Amino acid sequence: MTTRPDLRGKICLVAGASRGVGRGIARGLGEAGATVIVTARSSETGPRTEGRPETIEDTARVVDAAGGEGHHYVCDHTSERAVDTLVHWALRRFGRIDVAISSVWGGNEGYDGERYHDGAAWGTPFWRRSAEPLSEFFASGPYPALLLARAVAPAMIASRSGLVVFVSFSTETGYLGDVFYDLAKATTNRLAFACAQELAPHGVTALGLSPGFVLTERVVDIGHAALATESPLYAGRALAALAADPAIAERAGRILHVGDLAGEYGFTDADGTQPARFHIGS
Secondary structure (H helix, E strand, O other): OOOOOOOOOOOOEEEOOOHHHHHHHHHHHHHHOEEEEEEEEEEEEOOOHHOOOHHHHHHHHHHHOOOOOOEEEEEOOOOOHHHHHHHHHHHHOOOOOOOOEEOOOOOOOOOOOOOOOOOOOOOOHHHHHOOOHHHHHOOOHHHHHHHHHHHHHHHHHOOOOOOOEEOOOOOOOOOOOOHHHHHHHHHHHHHHHHHHHHHHHHEEEEEEEEEEEEEHHHHHHHHOOOOOOOHHHHHHHHHHHOOOOHHHHHOOOOOEEEHHHHHHHHOOOOOOOOOOOOOOOO
16 A cells, blocks of 8 residues: 555544544544544543543544544443444434444553452453453443444445444464453454354455554553554554455454554554564563
């Protein structure tokens, strides 16, 4: 890819876009000229997750500054009714949704860099910790991904086109080091595969996107910035390249690594580098 993808006229919806990878994806789509609907719980007009400063209004402005057209919508992506209402609003206003991305992830809420809010450290053996947090990991990752996919699928199927992307982390090379994190990501990955099987006959593509160790706001706050391998924009540029690829259906059901896609499509991170695929423990 020698030129920036052209997504002008494309309607994209990014769930979980108030910060982190979701904001980076929104920015990357904005760079390509897309109209981007950014959604999350954190808003200037209401509550913010963990009292953090980032909001969807900020992200919409980032999309505008990047060259796209940003729109914000407050949504609790753990609520089926709220997600259905969001999608109905988007379809009424824009007529269609070409690309839908679930970047919702609350599994790290309460994590201070060493321990989760229940006192367990990353990688604590499963027999030494309560099983109760597992429901939080599933409710803040795979479940919102399913809710978004089922909400956008009917309109995409009707138009026989569309791309649904689940932001996750690949489990193909083995255990991710923490039982709850591993189970949540493996489930999201299998969801991408399952959705792809059911959507492909209708002309709709579903797949997973696996970033590296991303320099998010939370990573900075907990003192792990030195461990990060890439910025959130790297995933955004990967998503823009995928959305512009006329042969995207050939990738249905796969979990694609941002670092691998950079090599294939030729895009770089914000600083001009091209970080390779990230492996936990590397």
